[in-house]
Amino acid sequence: MQFSTLLLILCGLVVASFVLARRRAIATAGGYKGIRSLHSLPAYYGYFAAMWAAGPALLLLLLWSAASDPIIMGRVVEVLPEPYRSIQGPELDLVLNDVRVLAAGRGSGTEQQQALQGTAAHYQSLQAASRSLLATLAIFLALAGGLYAYRRINPRLQARNHVERVIRAVLVGASTIAVFTTLGILLSVVFEAARFFSRVPFHEFLFGMEWSPQTAIRADQVGSSGAFGAVPLFTGTLLISGVAMLVAVPIGLMIAIYLCEYAAPRVRALVKPVLEILAGIPTVVYGYFAAITMAPLLRELGQALGLQVASESALGVGLVMGVMIIPFVSSLSDDVINAVPQSLRDGSLALGATASETIKRVVLPAALPGIVGGVLLAISRAIGETMIVVMAAGLSARMTANPLEAVTTVTVQIVTLLVGDQEFDSSKTLAAFALGLVLFLVTLLLNVVALVVVRRYREQYE
Amino acid sequence: MASRISTTMDAAAFVAPAGGGEPGTVGDIHASDPVITVRGGNVHYGETHALKNVSLDIGRNEVVALIGPSGCGKSTFIRCLNRMNDTIEGARVTGEFRLDGQDIYAPEMDVVMLRTRVGMVFQKPNPFAKSIYENVAYGPRIHGLARSRSELDDIVYGSLRRAGLLDEVKDRLDRPGTGLSGGQQQRLCIARAIAVNPEVILMDEPCSALDPIATARIEDLIDELSQNYAIAIVTHSMQQAARVSRRVAYFHLGMLVEVGATDKIFTNPSHRLTEDYVTGRFG
Ligand SMILES: Nc1ncnc2c1ncn2[C@@H]1O[C@H](COP(=O)(O)OP(=O)(O)O)[C@@H](O)[C@H]1O
Numbered sequence A: 001m002q003f004s005t006l007l008l009i010l011c012g013l014v015v016a017s018f019v020l021a022r023r024r025a026i027a028t029a030g031g032y033k034g035i036r037s038l039h040s041l042p043a044y045y046g047y048f049a050a051m052w053a054a055g056p057a058l059l060l061l062l063l064w065s066a067a068s069d070p071i072i073m074g075r076v077v078e079v080l081p082e083p084y085r086s087i088q089g090p091e092l093d094l095v096l097n098d099v100r101v102l103a104a105g106r107g108s109g110t111e112q113q114q115a116l117q118g119t120a121a122h123y124q125s126l127q128a129a130s131r132s133l134l135a136t137l138a139i140f141l142a143l144a145g146g147l148y149a150y151r152r153i154n155p156r157l158q159a160r161n162h163v164e165r166v167i168r169a170v171l172v173g174a175s176t177i178a179v180f181t182t183l184g185i186l187l188s189v190v191f192e193a194a195r196f197f198s199r200v201p202f203h204e205f206l207f208g209m210e211w212s213p214q215t216a217i218r219a220d221q222v223g224s225s226g227a228f229g230a231v232p233l234f235t236g237t238l239l240i241s242g243v244a245m246l247v248a249v250p251i252g253l254m255i256a257i258y259l260c261e262y263a264a265p266r267v268r269a270l271v272k273p274v275l276e277i278l279a280g281i282p283t284v285v286y287g288y289f290a291a292i293t294m295a296p297l298l299r300e301l302g303q304a305l306g307l308q309v310a311s312e313s314a315l316g317v318g319l320v321m322g323v324m325i326i327p328f329v330s331s332l333s334d335d336v337i338n339a340v341p342q343s344l345r346d347g348s349l350a351l352g353a354t355a356s357e358t359i360k361r362v363v364l365p366a367a368l369p370g371i372v373g374g375v376l377l378a379i380s381r382a383i384g385e386t387m388i389v390v391m392a393a394g395l396s397a398r399m400t401a402n403p404l405e406a407v408t409t410v411t412v413q414i415v416t417l418l419v420g421d422q423e424f425d426s427s428k429t430l431a432a433f434a435l436g437l438v439l440f441l442v443t444l445l446l447n448v449v450a451l452v453v454v455r456r457y458r459e460q461y462e
Numbered sequence B: 001m002a003s004r005i006s007t008t009m010d011a012a013a014f015v016a017p018a019g020g021g022e023p024g025t026v027g028d029i030h031a032s033d034p035v036i037t038v039r040g041g042n043v044h045y046g047e048t049h050a051l052k053n054v055s056l057d058i059g060r061n062e063v064v065a066l067i068g069p070s071g072c073g074k075s076t077f078i079r080c081l082n083r084m085n086d087t088i089e090g091a092r093v094t095g096e097f098r099l100d101g102q103d104i105y106a107p108e109m110d111v112v113m114l115r116t117r118v119g120m121v122f123q124k125p126n127p128f129a130k131s132i133y134e135n136v137a138y139g140p141r142i143h144g145l146a147r148s149r150s151e152l153d154d155i156v157y158g159s160l161r162r163a164g165l166l167d168e169v170k171d172r173l174d175r176p177g178t179g180l181s182g183g184q185q186q187r188l189c190i191a192r193a194i195a196v197n198p199e200v201i202l203m204d205e206p207c208s209a210l211d212p213i214a215t216a217r218i219e220d221l222i223d224e225l226s227q228n229y230a231i232a233i234v235t236h237s238m239q240q241a242a243r244v245s246r247r248v249a250y251f252h253l254g255m256l257v258e259v260g261a262t263d264k265i266f267t268n269p270s271h272r273l274t275e276d277y278v279t280g281r282f283g
């Protein structure tokens, strides 16, 4: 049976449970007139039965789809033809993959695939058996669940409360998915990073001053020593983020102040969507802008002033990244400035302060913790930003505080280390995970601190 | 008569012809030595006509209590006197508002200077998120009233003393003003207002968020302050109006219905609406 057919049948069963249970609930109450004697509205009895019909069957589908293939493959391995009996590990995976390809009818007729024809047929038959077993079981479960709920219906059954509990469970489930995904990502990064640190000492990575991840293939190659000191990457990231924050924080803050304290409603209604558009521009476009417009512009400007500006200067990248972050800063600051009670502004104005004195002496100090929180979030965006720097920042690690020189960042290195054909167990690729871990931890820390600061601030004005 | 106050027919019908002052208001709107004079004041918030043709004087060293049901325009009226309505989008003020004979709404009037001369205390205490000292020093600092730190100290201590708060806070002046109790916060706000040495103090229900003891302290304070300042106080408590004020103005639906000496208003009001309100049959 096709999987989609099975799903349709299950849906039908669920709907039928709903309709029948609802009808029975009304019947047990003695018709529509007696509905007030029911604990819950009739539809809740319908949902109650529908949940019983759908829940167990869905759970079975989930478990089956996760567990069936490994079990079937275990059986397939047992019937592999003679030459493949003894192989193991990655080679076995290749063989089994061929079996899958053949079973799906996409074989390309290689020698190995011809030898595996029989196995593939066996695999197919096992799969078919598995599918029909699943269909039978699922339909049975749906029927049994629906029937069980149907039998339980009586006016005192607290269907409404049961439904509430199930809804709650579903919502909790949804949020755990997010948490577990984050944990999963973290664990995979930690795992790979640990492999890296078993080859390169931790302190050498964190405090080393030289970054040159290309290991030599031939002994006579130069500049390929394979050094993994990440400090130049950190300083490069800091330099670019620093320039970006120098642009984004003052401008974003001034925009927020203008919008909150000075702008007429009509101006506000115009500027806010424009800022949202700015926030919605894909970073790839900012990347173009940085590489194609900003970099040459700065070069020419530098030449006119007699300055040496690298074409991948940190300044250019940082400026564009700053523009990207402006809406972020302005909308966060806008929120916190708006949260400062109007009564404080009134108090200051009533003492004869001007609007700007009020902002400087009352509104901003009161909003400061929230603004700091917003800036921290913005910093974490800046150091995690990838596309702009990949397109417009340099590749070679250089330790400098001069924004006119080219520097590289953590994210750029992660991308260059992983892009292209790579073996996934060389120090070079594993270094990307170590960098990723650092990035993850730093942004996590920044976000947590920012959230705590902002929350404190909110409580202050509850 | 009814044609002048034309927007609300049933209310207009209640308003009896003049009893001695401007048409529309019963009682004498004049003060012997007025600081503030209002003639024919009107306020619109967009479509809402919140203050209708109000005329009233506030005398030097006099406490005038403004009473009336919620939404009758008491706050609107006092906010006209220091132009706080300027901050409200769509508020439109017409009529004659004078401070010491100067037109408050004249184009050449400096709003900032006006507000130092007409101070305000709000319904909810609103100390700044600063230290107690800085809260009081705020006004003197922005207006450059003190030439040295010791002058500033004098102003701050003097204001706190006159607000009856100094003894309670003198050893924690550097602590945040928001950490004080509600009543202390309100006295801090009063200290903050008198620190810039205004001529008039407007108080909009200054005790409505306070407990009875804190309220009593503020009332005593108002009594003392009335020796140096003209005070207009909005209150919902008839007892409070009776205790602190010399004159009472009763507002109703944006109109000033009756003005008179406090004991006259509470014992023998001339207007039906006033009588209904002060005897508790209304509002
Ligand atoms: N900012 C505002 N915008 C629009 N209408 C307002 C505003 N403030 C007050 N009003 C209206 O003006 C009228 C008088 O309000 P207010 O002066 O606050 O009354 P009171 O202080 O006597 O309770 C009310 O009808 C109120 O709804």
Ligand SMILES: [Mg+2]
Binding pocket: B074, B075, B076, B204
């Ligand atoms: Mg009011």
